[in-house]
Structures are given as structure tokens and as C-alpha cells.
Amino acid sequence: MVSPHQIKFGKVVFGNDAVSKPHKVTIRNKSETTLITLLNIAAGGDFTTVNRCGATIGPKSKCSVSVTFQPVALGSRDGTLTIDSNASNSPSLVKLTGGGVAAKK
Numbered sequence: 459m460v461s462p463h464q465i466k467f468g469k470v471v472f473g474n475d476a477v478s479k480p481h482k483v484t485i486r487n488k489s490e491t492t493l494i495t496l497l498n499i500a501a502g503g504d505f506t507t508v509n510r511c512g513a514t515i516g517p518k519s520k521c522s523v524s525v526t527f528q529p530v531a532l533g534s535r536d537g538t539l540t541i542d543s544n545a546s547n548s549p550s551l552v553k554l555t556g557g558g559v560a561a562k563k
């Protein structure tokens with residue numbers, strides 16, 4: 459199980475290496491007996507991840523992934539965090555949205 463299912467980063471200045479504050483996504487293994495093997499965790503679009511999970515999540519355990527937004531253009535920007543694993547509901551998707559805005563003069 460993944461939460462949240464959507465992250466809205468708001469407006470971030472385009473250019474000058476501006477990056478949003480990180481947002482945390484939690485991955486939970488609700489099983490009492492089965493280990494989850496994480497195969498791939500990746501963000502698309504103008505979003506990047508820092509994976510704080512190992513290769514597996516034990517029964518009744520959780521881990522987190524941080525996601526940041528760095529717009530590469532002005533305007534509305536969309537992406538998806540995809541978490542692939544051996545879980546029956548894989549892949550898990552998190553919708554990512556943000557806006558690139560011009561710097562104030």
C-alpha cells in the first residue's frame with residue numbers, strides 16, 4: 459500500500475536550480491507473513507526521488523521515498539512515481555503535479 463496517492467507541489471521557480479521541498483511517500487507491507495521485493499522505484503517528468511527503502515520490505519513494515527520537483531519549463535508540469543514490486547497490486551502509482559513559474563524581477 460502506498461500513501462499518499464497524489465502530491466501537489468505547488469509553484470516552484472523555473473531556473474536557477476530551484477527545487478521544491480521534499481514530499482514523503484510511504485510504502486507499507488500489510489502482510490503478516492510475506493516479504494515484498496521492490497523491483498524499481500522511479501519518478502517521471504520533472505520529479506526526482508531519493509529511495510530510503512532497501513530491496514525488500516518485511517511483513518507489517520514500511521519505508522519511505524522522498525520526491526522533489528524541479529521544473530524544466532514554465533507552466534503546469536505532471537509526472538508519476540511508479541513503484542514496481544512483487545506485490546499483487548503492483549505497480550503502485552502516485553500522481554505528481556507542480557507548476558513552473560518565472561522568477562520575480
